[in-house]
Amino acid sequence: MMQALQDSLVATAQGLPVTLFIWTASVALGMAGGFVVGALRFFSPWPLALPLSMAVEAVRGTPFLVQCFLLYFGGPFIGIDLAPLTAGLLALSVYGAAYFSEVFRAGFMAVPPGQLEVARMLGLSRFQAVLRIMLPVMALGVLPSLANLCVILIKETAVLSIITVPELTFRVQGVGTATFAFAETMLVLALVYWALAELTAWGARAAERRIERALAA
Amino acid sequence: MSPILQLRGLQRRVGSTEILRGIDLDVMPGEVIGVIGPSGSGKSSLLRCIAGLDEIAGGSVQVEGRATQPGDGAIGMVFQQFNLWPHLSARDNVSLALRLVRKMPAAAAAEKAEAALAQVGLGALAARKPAALSGGQQQRVAIARSLAMEPRVLLFDEPTAALDPELTTEVLDVIRNLAASGTTMLVVSHEMGFVAGLAHRVVFLDHGQVVQTGTPQAIFSEAAEPRIRSFLQTYLSRVAWAQG
Numbered sequence: 363m364m365q366a367l368q369d370s371l372v373a374t375a376q377g378l379p380v381t382l383f384i385w386t387a388s389v390a391l392g393m394a395g396g397f398v399v400g401a402l403r404f405f406s407p408w409p410l411a412l413p414l415s416m417a418v419e420a421v422r423g424t425p426f427l428v429q430c431f432l433l434y435f436g437g438p439f440i441g442i443d444l445a446p447l448t449a450g451l452l453a454l455s456v457y458g459a460a461y462f463s464e465v466f467r468a469g470f471m472a473v474p475p476g477q478l479e480v481a482r483m484l485g486l487s488r489f490q491a492v493l494r495i496m497l498p499v500m501a502l503g504v505l506p507s508l509a510n511l512c513v514i515l516i517k518e519t520a521v522l523s524i525i526t527v528p529e530l531t532f533r534v535q536g537v538g539t540a541t542f543a544f545a546e547t548m549l550v551l552a553l554v555y556w557a558l559a560e561l562t563a564w565g566a567r568a569a570e571r572r573i574e575r576a577l578a579a
Numbered sequence: 580m581s582p583i584l585q586l587r588g589l590q591r592r593v594g595s596t597e598i599l600r601g602i603d604l605d606v607m608p609g610e611v612i613g614v615i616g617p618s619g620s621g622k623s624s625l626l627r628c629i630a631g632l633d634e635i636a637g638g639s640v641q642v643e644g645r646a647t648q649p650g651d652g653a654i655g656m657v658f659q660q661f662n663l664w665p666h667l668s669a670r671d672n673v674s675l676a677l678r679l680v681r682k683m684p685a686a687a688a689a690e691k692a693e694a695a696l697a698q699v700g701l702g703a704l705a706a707r708k709p710a711a712l713s714g715g716q717q718q719r720v721a722i723a724r725s726l727a728m729e730p731r732v733l734l735f736d737e738p739t740a741a742l743d744p745e746l747t748t749e750v751l752d753v754i755r756n757l758a759a760s761g762t763t764m765l766v767v768s769h770e771m772g773f774v775a776g777l778a779h780r781v782v783f784l785d786h787g788q789v790v791q792t793g794t795p796q797a798i799f800s801e802a803a804e805p806r807i808r809s810f811l812q813t814y815l816s817r818v819a820w821a822q823g
Contacts, residue, residue, distance in 0.1 A: 474660070474662065476658055476660050476662035477662045477663075477664055479632055479658070479662065480656075480658070480662045480664075480721075480724070481676075482632070482649045482650055483630060483632070483649050483650060483654070483655065483656050483725075484650065484675075484676035484680060484724070484725075484728055485649075485650035485651070485652060485676060485679075485680035485728070486650070486675075486676060486679055486680060490679050494675060494679070495664055498664075498666040499664065499665060499666060502665070502666065576666075576708070577665060577666065577708050577710050
């Protein structure tokens with residue numbers, strides 16, 4: 363059993379950088395893509411907004427596991443032949459973007475219309491009102507939801523083990539298979555994810571406190 | 580002297596509902612108009628149409644003989660819900676449009692913003708964010724924000740309706756001072772005593788129409804119109820009840 367634990371820790375050390383890379387990259391890509399999609403859905407006329415909303419619904423309406431399978435194993439049939447890491451990063455970014463877009467769209471909707479009417483009365487252009495009023499006011503409102511999604515995404519990285527991305531779960535699972543110490547290795551795995559999630563939540567709380575302090579000054 | 584604000588046959592419709600049914604009004608420079616009437620009579624719609632925030636179905640709004648649109652600087656508006664921008668200090672709430680719209684250099688805009696805040700008695704709180712201000716102080720910042728753009732006509736849409744009773748006085752005092760200094764304004768308010776003491780003329784609206792326009796004396800004391808009498812009666816009985 364000690365051997366299994368020791369191997370688990372080695373596997374963790376090997377898999378963690380990959381997990382962290384996929385996580386941060388998919389959060390960055392997903393957030394950027396989600397912002398664009400959310401903004402387009404909020405600001406553009408329906409011929410553009412409708413297809414985007416259907417795409418978001420498709421991503422949100424299917425299991426992430428199935429999306430990974432479709433992309434990695436189904437992709438080659440239509441000429442999309444990606445390495446596991448690339449496929450995993452792409453799948454998670456698209457998945458994240460769908461959810462991030464909903465957060466941003468809700469954020470846009472939550473900006474009190476009166477605050478924008480004042481901007482209009484005072485002569486700000488629509489662009490200035492969006493940049494100077496809408497985005498900052500929205501940013502304050504969406505922060506907790508963004509942090510929540512980051513935590514969800516770190517856990518979803520585990521799903522990528524099934525398309526052989528050499529991340530945490532893939533590595534540690536390998537130890538379980540080799541040593542038959544499934545429970546112990548899974549326990550190590552759970553603790554590592556939990557620690558990462560707590561770290562994220564802690565960072566988000568610190569950011570929220572900072573914003574609250576800035577607003578209350 | 581020609582009117583500074585001229586409304587002719589102003590109409591607003593939402594779907595098939597007539598909100599305003601042809602409002603005519605001439606407002607002279609420096610005049611203070613009180614607008615009263617029952618809930619749903621179209622008071623707020625009237626101000627929003629004058630401001631250009633709500634589309635009109637017919638008629639015209641002219642300031643100094645010209646049609647206006649939101650943002651051209653002719654009209655300023657103060658809302659019931661203050662609508663301060665929460666991420667900006669009082670100073671920045673006031674100076675943002677000076678910088679972006681009037682293209683004033685930052686230092687000059689800040690100076691002008693502080694002068695406007697001093698005018699509403701908030702010179703010392705310029706650095707505070709809205710969340711660190713009381714409701715009355717927030718509304719005074721909103722007034723300063725409109726004032727700094729030097730509009731020709733200032734509209735107040737129930738400026739104290741969202742405030743606790745003990746915070747209304749400071750806002751009403753600011754509006755009184757503005758009126759005394761010759762600011763042309765239309766004030767929608769349920770503070771009848773305030774309107775009676777402030778307005779040069781009072782407009783009574785009901786169902787999107789002007790029922791009567793007259794001096795506060797003519798409306799509050801002498802109006803024979805039953806709709807005005809019964810509206811004022813509800814207010815009087817409420818005050819009487821409150822005073823025991």
